[in-house]
Amino acid sequence: MSKDPMQRYAESLEKTIQHNYSHLKEVVEDFKGLCLVVTPEKHTPQDIIVDIRELYKEIRDRLAEIKAIQQLLQGKYRMYYRRDSLRDKAIMEFGFLTKNLYSKFEYILLQKQALTQKREEETSRAQQKGFHFQWFRSRENQIIFVRNLRILNELDYEAPSDLGIEERREVPQEKIRHLTLFCLKGTVSTIDEVYSRIRLREHDIIEQYAQGELHGLITHLREVSPVDVENVFQRILKSGDFSKLKGLLIPIRSPKDLEGPLFDSAKKTLDEMEEGEVKTLRFPKNPEISDFTD
Known part of the structure; x- marks a missing residue:
């Protein structure tokens, strides 16, 4: 039916x-x-x-x-x-x-x-206050950055950096000590791994500035060639886990080097870089810095 x-x-x-x-x-x-x-x-x-x-x-x-x-x-x-x-x-x-x-x-x-x-x-x-407010978000890191700028000739460290840059505790007073700012940029997971593995010293700084981006500062007790610093970061990036990171370095010998649109220049340079590339930001118009970075 x-x-x-x-x-x-x-x-x-x-x-x-x-x-x-x-x-x-x-x-x-x-x-x-x-x-x-x-x-x-x-x-x-x-x-x-x-x-x-x-x-x-x-x-x-x-x-x-x-x-x-x-x-x-x-x-x-x-x-x-x-x-x-x-x-x-x-x-x-x-x-x-x-x-x-x-x-x-x-x-x-x-x-x-x-x-x-x-x-x-x-x-x-931060852009209205100054470069140190732009480079680091943490108030504590901003203070350390400013303090390092003020006492470049008075710092002393107990041991060399884990990054492998050779430095001595006996620093001749006539030598001008300096700073290196650095930025590493990549995927969030890779940056998290770098952040957990890099070990710096008391007056050095490393900060997770944004997702997928680290900002840091290394204070040198003697003159270290930007080429040597760049080589150290290149070795880091040659590691299989970090081969797609970008690394930007900014040598600083005087607070005057932070004048001008440095932060914007750094951002523009970083955006134009290729994965796996390490570059030192040059200051061709400043003879003191150009001698240092060449």
């Missing part, structure tokens, strides 16, 4: 609900996994953000379709409809879970946006 057309249609609607339910069980798990990757502290790739939003839209569309079919079955086709209470409960939980996860995801993005805006404002204020 053939089935009533209305019964056959009701059964097709039921199959659509079951199909959507089975698909949602998989998609919701994927959605949950992606949302848990997004945290305020870590960088979130744009493709993950796009995937989360697309998955959420798909989930909402399928939930809306299920709800519309259920209303139809409970009305016009109620005599052919048998509710599955366990399935209905699971579908409802999918809705609550995904809504909460998505709300948290969007909140974290707002936090990141606020943090970025705050950093931009800090950078803007």
